[in-house]
Each structure stands twice: as structure tokens, then as C-alpha cells.
Amino acid sequence: MIKIDQNELRAAKAVVVIYENPSIRERAVHFCERLVAAQHPPELDLDWWSFALLSDAAMAHSAVEKASGADVVIFAMDARGDLPDPIKLWIEQWLSKRGEREGAMVGLLHHEGWHGAASFREIYLRHAARRAGMDYLSHAAPTRPRAMPDSIDSFSERAGQMTSVLDDILQTKPYSQPML
Secondary structure, rough: OOOOOOOOOOOOOOOEEEEHHHHHHHHHHHHHHHHHHHHOOOOEEEEEEEHHHOOOOHHHHHHHHHHHHOOEEEEEEEEOOOOOOOHHHHHHHHHHHOOOOOEEEEEEEEEOOOOOOOHHHHHHHHHHHHHOEEEEOOOOOOOOOOOOOOOHHHHHHHHHOOOHHHHHHHHHOOOOOOOO
């Protein structure tokens, strides 16, 4: 179950949902049902686009228009692998058209049977959101063994590690020049 702070999304009016396949779409439907229930009054304009639709140039253009004006863009997909090139191209198109509008990007990434480091997809979405000035919202399992690369958590984790190089530096006595 995805646990994203609903307060972050409460003001949303226009939502675009991008989904990879029908089974993952069902997860996004449940998430959106909770999002609608949190709205007072519940009035959301939801647009649904599959990866297959975004691979078609004419359909992708319509989706660019919707996503560039959306308050929230949700990506429901498998966490494994890299994003297909047509999807990356579509993301870049709507990001460039978006301007400096506030908003949120939500990563509903399916991690079944996989608990490794952040996937290429997750990293790409985080960086895309950052470039667009959008908040990136996701749910990372508290038992995940490694922090997201390039995040504050990963920097803190690395700062606390004693490596052999750091140990050598700390154990080496300063060189002093003999006085003449």
C-alpha cells in the first residue's frame, strides 16, 4: 500500500495519471479513490494515459497539454528497468511546456520481489520533478536497505561511514619540515 501524505495533494484540481499496464492501473485507481475522498468538496479532473497511448505521437501531444497544466502528475509503473524512450521524450516535452508552476509528481512504483537500491525510473522521476520545481512524492519502504542516491539520506549515510581511505588520512601524522 502506498502511504503518501494526503495534505500535500489536497489542493489538487487537475490530475494526470500515467500507467504502464492494466494491473498497475488498478493500483493507481485505488490511490486516486483515496485522493478524491480527501477532497472537500471532491472535485478532481482525472486524465488517464497508458504508456501505449503516449507512444503514439498524436495522443502524446494531447497528453502533453494536459500534463503541462496539471496540479499533480502520477506515474504508476513497475520499478524495474529504465523508462522507454518515448515516455522519456513525452516527460521532457511537458516539463518544458510547464513553466514554473507549482505542483507534485507522484511515483507509484511497484516493487514486487525487489528490494534493491532506487531504480533508474525512480531516479529519473525525482530529477525530472526537481528540474520542473515540483514536489516528488513516493513511498519508500522503511526496511529498504539503501538510501535514494543523491538524497540527503544517502549523503548522511555516506558521511557516517569510515572507509579505509578516511582511516589512513586520520591515522597519518602530519609531515613537519625540519627547521634550518
